[in-house]
Amino acid sequence: MAVNIEKQLADFNKRIGFKVTIEAPDTQSSEGLAAVENRHVQVAFARIMDHRIIVIAYDSSNMVRLRKVMQRLSNEFNLISVALITQLSAQERKQLLAWRLSFITLDGDVFLPFMGTRLMAAPVAPATDAIMTPIAQRLILLILDAQLLYERQGQSALNTHFAQMFQVESGLFKITGGQRFVTGVGQRFEINNRVAFTRATKPLIELGLLKGHGETKNRVYTCELTSRKLFNQLKHKLISPISKRQSKRLSYAELKKLSHNDFLTGGLTALAKLTMINDDAIKTIVLDRQAWQQVTEPQVVTDEADCQAEVSLYPLNPFADLFRTIVPNYPESVIDPFHLYAIFANHPDERVAGEVVELVDKIWESVA
Numbered sequence: 161m162a163v164n165i166e167k168q169l170a171d172f173n174k175r176i177g178f179k180v181t182i183e184a185p186d187t188q189s190s191e192g193l194a195a196v197e198n199r200h201v202q203v204a205f206a207r208i209m210d211h212r213i214i215v216i217a218y219d220s221s222n223m224v225r226l227r228k229v230m231q232r233l234s235n236e237f238n239l240i241s242v243a244l245i246t247q248l249s250a251q252e253r254k255q256l257l258a259w260r261l262s263f264i265t266l267d268g269d270v271f272l273p274f275m276g277t278r279l280m281a282a283p284v285a286p287a288t289d290a291i292m293t294p295i296a297q298r299l300i301l302l303i304l305d306a307q308l309l310y311e312r313q314g315q316s317a318l319n320t321h322f323a324q325m326f327q328v329e330s331g332l333f334k335i336t337g338g339q340r341f342v343t344g345v346g347q348r349f350e351i352n353n354r355v356a357f358t359r360a361t362k363p364l365i366e367l368g369l370l371k372g373h374g375e376t377k378n379r380v381y382t383c384e385l386t387s388r389k390l391f392n393q394l395k396h397k398l399i400s401p402i403s404k405r406q407s408k409r410l411s412y413a414e415l416k417k418l419s420h421n422d423f424l425t426g427g428l429t430a431l432a433k434l435t436m437i438n439d440d441a442i443k444t445i446v447l448d449r450q451a452w453q454q455v456t457e458p459q460v461v462t463d464e465a466d467c468q469a470e471v472s473l474y475p476l477n478p479f480a481d482l483f484r485t486i487v488p489n490y491p492e493s494v495i496d497p498f499h500l501y502a503i504f505a506n507h508p509d510e511r512v513a514g515e516v517v518e519l520v521d522k523i524w525e526s527v528a
Contacts, residue, residue, distance in 0.1 A: 165202045165217040168244055171266050176279070180215060180242075180264070182206045201229060208242075211274065213262075217244045219373050223255045230261055240274050247371045290366040292397045294473045298349045299360040300369055300394055301498055305482045307333055307387035308523070312486060332382040333390075335370070337361070348478050369394055388524050391498075395520075398502035402426070402446065406471040409442075422451035424476055425494045427468070428512070431504065433491050435515040443467040446495060448475040487523070497523060 166182060173179045183205040202217040214233050218226050230241035243256070243263040256263050257271060264270050270279035292300075306326045315328070325341045327334045335341075337357045351357050361381060364370040369390070370381045384390050424430070427444025431437045445467050452471050476495055483496040490496075495503075497519050504516040 165204050165215065165244065168217055168246075168266060169206070169215070172244070172264055172268075176264075176268060176270065178209060180206050180208050180213075182215070183212075203233065205239075206242075208272070208275065212239060214239050214241045215244050216241055219246070223252050227259055227261060242272065246373060247365075291363065292367065292394075292399050293360075293363050294399070294401070295351065295356060295360045296363040296367075297399060297401070297502075298474060299351060299357070300364055300390075301479060302345065302349055302482075303333065303335060303383065304387055304390055304394075304498065305479070305486060307385065307390060308486050309482075311387055328385060329382075331385055333385045335381040335383070337379065337381065350474050367394075367397055369397075391520070395501065395505070398498075398505070400503050401472050401474065401476060401499050402503060403471040403473055406452065408469055410445075410467055410469045422454070423447045423469075423493075424480055425491075426470055427503075430494045430500060431512070431515060431519075433494055434497070434500075434519055437512060437515050440468075444470060446470050446472050446476060448472050448477070450475075 169180050204215050206213055206215045226243055234241045245265050248265055260273055262272050270277055325336055325344050338354055342353055351360055361370055365372055370383050373380050423445045426446035429439050429444040432439035447469055476499055479496045484490050501516050501520050504512055507513045
């Protein structure tokens with residue numbers, strides 16, 4: 161059983177001013193559920209104030225199935241059924257409200273029409289704490305690229321090296337963490353262990369970009385399947401991957417100390433390769449911290465081979481490589497468009513900001 165109804169109700173009771181008290185597990189009715197439902201459902205008789213109810217702990221995003229289970233149990237026992245769910249997306253909430261199905265969630269979203277009660281979810285943490293972090297950004301952009309790959313290449317895209325980490329299920333994109341994720345793709349994107357993966361998911365859940373399901377050991381995560389919709393949800397939360405504190409002028413001669421894979425074209429130089437924006441006289445490259453440490457202090461340079469070297473908060477090469485598997489004609493050694501968007505979307509020059517928005521829009525135009 162993926163869900164634990166006692167633990168979830170205890171968490172709910174801590175958050176809300178009234179309590180839901182379990183009487184006894186309803187094993188008879190749960191035995192009658194179809195096998196596919198048993199993986200996602202646990203049932204118990206309970207009380208809310210003076211109301212006797214059936215609580216249905218539900219660990220799936222299939223709201224139609226939940227509706228059938230609730231209706232069946234309400235009819236069978238002549239009691240009101242109340243769904244207990246970890247989190248609800250806006251669309252899932254809209255469905256349950258339209259059907260007037262009672263529900264409570266672990267983040268405090270409550271709809272109990274038989275009691276005349278409607279409470280909106282309070283944020284898990286203060287809004288000021290719900291910010292994107294570099295490790296969370298790496299994970300969500302990896303998920304976004306995996307979605308794009310799926311949309312372009314179909315299920316075969318997920319039957320390769322993504323097969324154990326990403327699946328499509330019930331109209332949602334499903335992400336499985338744990339050691340398989342770390343060794344499969346995570347380490348390449350500096351998500352080096354299970355603790356790092358969990359640290360990456362926390363702000364994404366707070367920001368409403370991921371939903372967690374199940375207990376810690378077997379926890380899985382889901383998000384909307386459509387990559388365009390996911391990007392629209394996260395685009396205003398992206399942070400620039402470029403360090404504000406580190407940059408310096410280099411000569412191309414110094415770059416010979418690095419391999420071609422150690423740096424990318426960045427800044428306006430990258431944007432100029434992809435849009436109508438003109439490049440600066442000084443070319444921009446981006447190094448990760450490891451490559452940065454290999455570069456010595458620059459000599460005085462007088463030729464035109466200067467470049468401005470910026471330092472990224474994390475390696476961007478894996479994202480550029482992954483994006484070229486999605487769009488094969490994307491220029492080599494250029495920062496991927498999603499990180500360019502994070503750099504330039506709030507640029508004071510409206511023309512620059514407009515070009516990077518158009519650059520990202522073209523990704524989905526080319527899919528159609």
